[in-house]
Amino acid sequence: MENKKSIALDMDGVLANNMAHYIAYYFEETGQHIAPSTLVGLPENACLPDETAVRRYLEHPGFFRTLPVSTNAQEVVRALHERYDLFVVSAAMEFPFSLRDKYDWLAEYFPFISWRNIVFCGDKSIIHTDYLLDDHVKNLKTFAGVPLLFDAFHNAQETEFERLKDWNAVATYFLA
Incomplete structure (x- = not known):
């Protein structure tokens, strides 16, 4: 295996x-x-x-539940799913009503990701994967694996972590 x-x-x-x-x-x-x-x-x-x-x-x-999907995310995540063990990790506990909305959103847009690979938590420091792709530096600072900053409007000034500009850059990083 x-x-x-x-x-x-x-x-x-x-x-x-x-x-x-x-x-x-x-x-x-x-x-x-x-x-x-x-x-x-x-x-x-x-x-x-x-x-x-x-x-x-x-x-x-x-x-x-009504969030728009990021451009190219579905296609790239599907390709990643073929080569990596993927987990969706969301710090959802601050807004507990969001749990069902997020679960239903993921089921609609990423149905190939099993419910077993969805983690709703309050603190992402519990996550122990090889890579973490996140838009918030606070989550990357406590991560033990390879932290990757996903480009977002609010993190434009951050320089501490390797930045992946968009889903095309994610594809290049993991699939090239």
């Missing part, structure tokens, strides 16, 4: 495009258009003109 390397993939901001969802929710709520380029470098929890908006959206039932 082949012993595959393992990869933990974050959901929000990696598999799913949070920024686009924040912008869409904000437009629905206020009628104001926000250019994605204006969010680059801003902290995720205070990236919109109303700095309470992101928290409000995260607490809104259905927010996580």
Whole structure:
């Protein structure tokens, strides 16, 4: 039996495009258009003109169920699934109602990932895979394997970890 390397993939901001969802929710709520380029470098929890908006959206039932999938994520994750042991790891406990939304979202967009490979936790330091792909530095700092920073608007200034710009870069890193 082949012993595959393992990869933990974050959901929000990696598999799913949070920024686009924040912008869409904000437009629905206020009628104001926000250019994605204006969010680059801003902290995720205070990236919109109303700095309470992101928290409000995260607490809104259905927010996580309706997240858009990141460009090329499905195709690349399917290819990774053939060569690696994949786990989706999401720090979901802060928003407990999100658990069902996230599970249903993953079942729809990544049905080939077994429920056995989905980890909802509060602290990702418990994860012991070979690689962790995440958009938050705080999760990478406590990771014992190879930490990889997935490019996101809120981490534009981070230089501590190797950065993978998008899902095409993930494919190049793991599948080339």
